[in-house]
Amino acid sequence: MTSIVAYRCQxxxxxxxxxxxxxxxxxxRDFAEVKxxxxxxxxxxxxxxVRPGYAKPLTIGLADFGEGVKALAQLAINNPRVGMKVKxxxxxxxxxxxxxxxxxxxxxx
Amino acid sequence: xxxxxxVGVGMTKIGKSDKNVVELxxxxxxxxxxxxxxxxxxxxxFVGNMAAGEFEGMSGLGDALVSMLSLEPTPAIRIENMxxxxxxxxHAGWLSIASGKxxxxxxxxxxxxTSATTEKxxxxxxxxxHPVERDQGVTLPALVAMAARTxxxxxxxxxxxxxxxxxxxxxNGSLNPLAxxxxxxxxxxxxxxxxxxxxxxxxxxxxxxxxxxxLVLAPLEDAGRYTDKxxxxxxIGAATDTHAIQERDDxxxxxxVRIAGEKAYRMSGRKPSDVHVAELHDMxxxxxxxxxxxxxxxxxxxxxxxxxxxxxxxxxxxPINTSGGLKARGHPLxxxxxxxxxxxxxxxxxxxxxxxxxxxxxGLACNLAGFANAAAVTIVERGW
Ligand SMILES: [Zn+2]
Numbered sequence: 001m002t003s004i005v006a007y008r009c010q011x012x013x014x015x016x017x018x019x020x021x022x023x024x025x026x027x028x029r030d031f032a033e034v035k036x037x038x039x040x041x042x043x044x045x046x047x048x049x050v051r052p053g054y055a056k057p058l059t060i061g062l063a064d065f066g067e068g069v070k071a072l073a074q075l076a077i078n079n080p081r082v083g084m085k086v087k088x089x090x091x092x093x094x095x096x097x098x099x100x101x102x103x104x105x106x107x108x109x
Numbered sequence: 110x111x112x113x114x115x116v117g118v119g120m121t122k123i124g125k126s127d128k129n130v131v132e133l134x135x136x137x138x139x140x141x142x143x144x145x146x147x148x149x150x151x152x153x154x155f156v157g158n159m160a161a162g163e164f165e166g167m168s169g170l171g172d173a174l175v176s177m178l179s180l181e182p183t184p185a186i187r188i189e190n191m192x193x194x195x196x197x198x199x200h201a202g203w204l205s206i207a208s209g210k211x212x213x214x215x216x217x218x219x220x221x222x223t224s225a226t227t228e229k230x231x232x233x234x235x236x237x238x239h240p241v242e243r244d245q246g247v248t249l250p251a252l253v254a255m256a257a258r259t260x261x262x263x264x265x266x267x268x269x270x271x272x273x274x275x276x277x278x279x280x281n282g283s284l285n286p287l288a289x290x291x292x293x294x295x296x297x298x299x300x301x302x303x304x305x306x307x308x309x310x311x312x313x314x315x316x317x318x319x320x321x322x323x324l325v326l327a328p329l330e331d332a333g334r335y336t337d338k339x340x341x342x343x344x345i346g347a348a349t350d351t352h353a354i355q356e357r358d359d360x361x362x363x364x365x366v367r368i369a370g371e372k373a374y375r376m377s378g379r380k381p382s383d384v385h386v387a388e389l390h391d392m393x394x395x396x397x398x399x400x401x402x403x404x405x406x407x408x409x410x411x412x413x414x415x416x417x418x419x420x421x422x423x424x425x426x427x428p429i430n431t432s433g434g435l436k437a438r439g440h441p442l443x444x445x446x447x448x449x450x451x452x453x454x455x456x457x458x459x460x461x462x463x464x465x466x467x468x469x470x471x472g473l474a475c476n477l478a479g480f481a482n483a484a485a486v487t488i489v490e491r492g493w
Binding site for chain 1: 227228229231232235239241242244245246247248250251254255256258259262303304305306307308309351352353354355356358360
């Protein structure tokens with residue numbers, strides 16, 4: 001199962017998908033990786049103007065993975081709805097010439 | 110700290126220009142120098158610009174500007190703080206005078222954007238985003254659209270209220286000869302324009318712009334040498350927020366704006382209800398509403414209704430974006446924060462012609478960096 005990696009502070013437990021050198025809550029410097037597997041869609045948009053190399057239209061959304069941890073990713077979902085369950089999946093994020101950038105997106109859970 | 114006054118203002122026409130960014134900055138600067146009646150004696154020059162390297166392959170804007178104006182050997186530096194580079198340049202200029210280091214400072218902000226395609230421009234503007242989010246393809250309009258969806262749902266706000274911000278600001282722009290858009294629009298036109306990032310449409314967003322604006326700053330005690338109507342900078346405040354948007358508790362909240370505003374209010378001893386006229390960073394319609402709420406002009410969740418009923422019109426309780434705002438005056442990135450203050454100065458001095466909003470004595474500008482990744486607020490007051 002594909003998952004999103006998050007970083008849990010070993011000092012206070014605060015968790016974020018973003019890697020910082022110091023915890024935003026307690027300034028601790030030790031983190032352990034945790035896996036996020038189920039989220040709920042908070043908001044999304046379908047973009048008709050995209051940056052070079054991205055599919056058009058491009059749907060992106062913000063999902064809540066619990067404990068206040070959120071992640072933003074492309075959605076491989078035709079009719080997204082706020083409140084729907086999503087799960088991470090691997091996909092090509094961007095293609096420039098023949099070089100593809102691989103990453104984690106969300107699909108319907 | 111010494112009190113600081115704005116003694117001269119200048120701005121180019123905003124829109125599509127054949128000039129490069131240095132030529133635009135120099136045109137605005139010369140207008141501001143002529144407005145102050147001063148041609149020599151600058152101690153420092155600050156240039157607000159976000160991305161001349163990316164748009165035009167240029168660096169060294171400070172030296173280039175000084176040289177075009179024959180102001181060598183005045184020291185000159187560029188200030189970069191994303192789309193709030195202009196306000197940050199003003200704050201740097203304020204500090205230079207307030208500290209006693211300088212007695213005469215030129216601040217110019219500008220950007221040349223129209224040489225790039227819309228897609229390339231979206232890419233350059235998105236360079237402020239966290240790499241984790243940038244890789245996913247986010248753009249600034251997409252982030253704003255996601256916030257708009259939540260704002261509309263949470264507060265049961267009408268889609269028409271967002272469109273009304275564009276209608277109001279185009280109306281004001283039609284009265285501003287230097288604004289990019291001179292054409293008035295209707296709510297129906299906004300709601301039938303092409304979807305850019307749903308739920309937001311083309312007319313919810315500011316255009317891509319070339320242009321520049323400039324100020325001459327001096328100690329208030331010397332201001333009489335340059336003008337009968339000096340405008341005091343009484344409050345400045347700036348703040349940052351998380352680089353990645355996914356780390357924020359609530360996508361509709363802009364803590365950087367709230368904190369920058371609180372600092373500026375505290376420094377000036379003013380409160381939201383003291384402000385007579387405001388220029389807020391309406392890069393998209395919904396942002397004017399969200400920023401107005403963060404700054405305490407309207408209760409949270411009620412800004413859409415207040416603005417829709419006319420509270421921010423030219424004749425309303427608090428006229429917002431009398432210049433036309435980013436939406437209609439235009440948004441040359443690093444120029445915007447300076448252009449906002451140029452408008453406030455002209456309003457305070459009673460120089461705005463058909464768009465004059467009564468006789469304001471206190472004005473506030475809020476310049477946003479990225480998706481409120483940072484914000485800079487400036488409060489100005491009559492100094493005569
Ligand atoms: Zn911690």
